[in-house]
Amino acid sequence: MSNRPRLVLAGLSGGAGKTIVTLGVCRALARRGLTVRPFKKGPDYIDASWLGLAAGREASNLDPFLLPADLVRGLFFEKSAGCDISVIEGNRGLFDGKDLSGSFSTAELARLLCAPVVLVLDATKMTRTAAAIVAGCAAFESGLSLAGVICNRTAGERHRSILRRSIEEYTGIPVLGMLPKMPENPIPERHMGLLSNREYDRQEPILDTLADCVADCVDLDRLLHLAGTAPDMEQPDALSITDWAAPSIPPDDRHAPAGRPRIGVVRDAALWFYYPENLEALTRAGADISLVSLLSPDPWPELDGLYLGGGFPETMARALADNLDVRDRVRGFSRAGMPIYAECGGFMYLCRELRVAGETFPMAGVFPLTTTLCPRPQGLGYSRALVRRENPFHPVGFELAGHEFHYSRCLACLACLDGPPAPPPGPESFCLEMKRGAGMLHGLDGLLSDATFAAYTHIHALGTPHWAGNFVAAARAFRARREKARP
Known part of the structure; x- marks a missing residue:
């Protein structure tokens, strides 16, 4: 058995802000001197490139459609060796897959890796309804550990207070962070998602700005503790x-x-x-x-x-x-x-x-x-x-x-x-x-x-x-x- 601290950052849909949050988390943890290994769920090159830059270590893609399940586990086990934490960014919505049953979804990957999930929730113009959404996600599929919530695009202290109290009182799931609305997207987008880091000459200042925001607004110590609650992994039978x-x-x-x-x-x-x-x-x-x-x-x-x-x-x-x-x-x-x-x-x-x-x-x-x-x-x-x-x-x-x-x-x-x-x-x-x-x-x-x-x-x-x-x-x-x- 081997200890592999890990967590999945997932969203309700594309555009929820999970990439921005994940980049900030990876850079903030790396600045603490931790060895952070980033992963991206799904077929994605651009987000993975940004994640590697943020963490200071190359990101790998994990996807149960592209790889057999044993090789997904084997690849994760191989790449996460010796790391203080592995941060896995989901894709699309937490339960979105290729069919009605949600095959190959982020939730399926989280179950495959026995990884706790932190939901990045776009809280724009929402208060108590956020608790209903979190409760629904927690109960929707068995075997999923929805262990925390980060609220994104919050409007002010009153908004944040109602969000936190509602989610924690009605669901029992801890709120680990409250990020404010950003005046503009720090990384421009185009038809294939984020602009690639190869076409943008301000990568480091942007990543440090995101890390500053996350360090101020997210409880990183609780996030680290949560990753450490993931069960030890047996070395997979999958060959290298x-x-x-x-x-x-x-x-x-x-x-x-x-x-x-x-x-x-x-x-x-x-x-x-x-x-x-x-x-x-x-x-x-x-x-x-x-x-x-x-x-x-x-x-x-x-x-x-x-x-x-x-x-x-x-x-x-x-x-x-x-x-x-x-x-x-x-x-x-x-x-x-x-x-x-x-x-x-x-x-x-x-x-x-x-x-x-x-x-x-x-x-x-x-x-x-x-x-x-x-x-x-x-x-x-x-x-x-x-x-x-x-x-x-x-x-x-x-x-x-x-x-x-x-x-x-x-x-x-x-x-x-x-x-x-x-x-x-x-x-x-x-x-x-x-x-x-x-x-x-x-x-x-x-x-x-x-x-x-x-x-x-x-x-x-x-x-x-x-x-x-x-x-x-x-x-x-x-x-x-x-x-x-x-x-």
Whole structure:
């Protein structure tokens, strides 16, 4: 058995202020000199990035849809080792899941981890009704420990007094904090939630301001005590990431040279959505990782594979288009048969063009498609996709559990900036059949060109146990072919 102090901060809905509260709690506890490990429930890159910055330690995502339950526990157990407290931010409302029964909700995650829950309640224009809401949440599902409440956006001392007395008298659940209304959102938002910390140059002052507010308005000592009441955890039977990185598709060349292939990972202001476990899985499967940029003029090392994650290529469209050398380099890699894996924003970069606000920008040109930004989401939420075609990364017949969140959609190149249009890819070019989710076109996703695979679907390496091993095996085989072809 092992002690793992932990708690879940949850809300009644999206927009309740739980991210702001969680950031303030993580930074305030870290400033006390505590080792704080942040986690984010659900498929989210932006909040997780902010949480890591606030706590001073990288955040991991925990989600019972993306990962089997034993691996959720295993990942939490591995990442929380040696920490004074683990703070898990929920997503959406406490009981909101993918269906009527609330499958894969924050409440389900809290039960899975035996973690006490603190409800962040938006108390705007509310007094005694808050007690009814808290009582309802406490009784709604069995096995949930609703152990505290933090009231957010309170109006004044009289308001706070009535809220506290009502909640504690009618429910018996302690109120651990009362945060005032903030004159403005300290972190601006846009279509995918909070503005990313990579696009905002005042991260540290903002996080310290939130920590000051939380330190003044939340009883952090009681919060720490509450986290310490979580029961000790048995080491899960789930195996570590190391055991989930073996290839399931034999490499093309069994005579690949010894040593570790080098996989480039694009991390810059355009593309930076990666689960840390995906990069860890590649490393543990035998690859060396080199961070590269689509925006910088700096040279790249010799690579055997390339991983382009999601992000916001639309915010850097002109800079991406202007870096012709890198566009040509990536297209050349693809035509040479280098294994390339791209998710969402990475797929947008690999298309021929990107259209943003009436302007059209040339991209890498691997796929004969244009992506265009739309005012509403074109794909949103959990997804499931059946692998229908052979490819270097996923075995045929496997059903991927993933997620998509994109405002772009793809079109055939009817008129192109840099040459005649090419025929759009037919159904035979797609590796994934969407069982849930939108995908690219006609219910399909996962375009394949040579050894370049691109999809709107994001995956988590622990829920896709073959992916890292297959990627590394393909990179090793590519390096062998390249070495053999050299004089």
